[in-house]
Amino acid sequence: MLGPLEDRVLDGNAIGGMLMSLFGADMTAATGVCGSCGAVSLVAELAVYQSELGTVVRCRVCDAVLMVFVEVRGITCVDLQGLARLG
């Protein structure tokens, strides 16, 4: 049984492997800056929503979408437009 959505929110640790395969380095200890509210957070602490469709990463302060990852036939499409800075 799936519980309420808020009980299934993961954090950036859960996508550490995917991010490392995409960026070639650990990103969980990297800092992300929200492009909407300017909140500064470690990637490990961001809110991560995973489904069969893909992965959405949101700001814990303002809930804005920061990153989206969708895999199509082995190719991962990466949208980082919600971030002001990552690194």
Added chain:
Amino acid sequence: MAGTAVRGRLTWETATVSSVLDETPSVRTVWLEVPGWPGHRAGQHLDIRLTAEDGYQAERSYSIASAPGEPLEITVERLEDGEVSPYLTQELRAGDQIEVRGPIGGYFVWETAMGGPLLLAAGGSGVVPLRAILRYRIMAGSSVPVRLLYSSRGWADVIYSDELSRPSPGVEVVHTLTRSHPDGWTGYTRRVDAAMLAQVAFRAQERALAYVCGPTNFVEAVAAGLVGLGYPAGRVRTERFGASGQ
């Protein structure tokens, strides 16, 4: 083509299961041999990928249970509606091969140079990476004081119960059993709350470093509770694994 992989890039490798051990009726520890495994840090995890005959693939992350330098070990809780954990906890046998990639994570890790004291808080199988930290602390000869607050549904669900019943000097283990408890149990019998944290956790002035791992609602409650006690948010490291296997 592993031979052509860029060094440092994370690639899927073939792991061979060397042995398995049932920790509780729904939790199994699996020892893995991965040629060329680069070694890991205490608290890190790895990803496992299963491929069905029709090509469907499922990936999940599992915390590494062993200390750096020990044989690679993961401990997996079976989620009844899971795609990966039922296979790992019921079908997998010594000699089987699975795909893994790792080690992963540079945030939820502890090294002796980071100091202490350490407040570890686990909900269910969230104890796995914290057990790696406890074993690493011993192997590294660290004497930082540690308190582990471990929430389980019942005594039969406590993972590593033998090991945790003989903690090394400087380590205190406090259990809470949220659903059922043995006759004569004198410990906590409720979910972790602010009052429990106030009794168990190091005081904020002691500048403890906290590691909290478990189901999302557990982690949210404990992290908020610690910040409420005065722990700086930056001293509370969290790892959430979503809904628990209930």
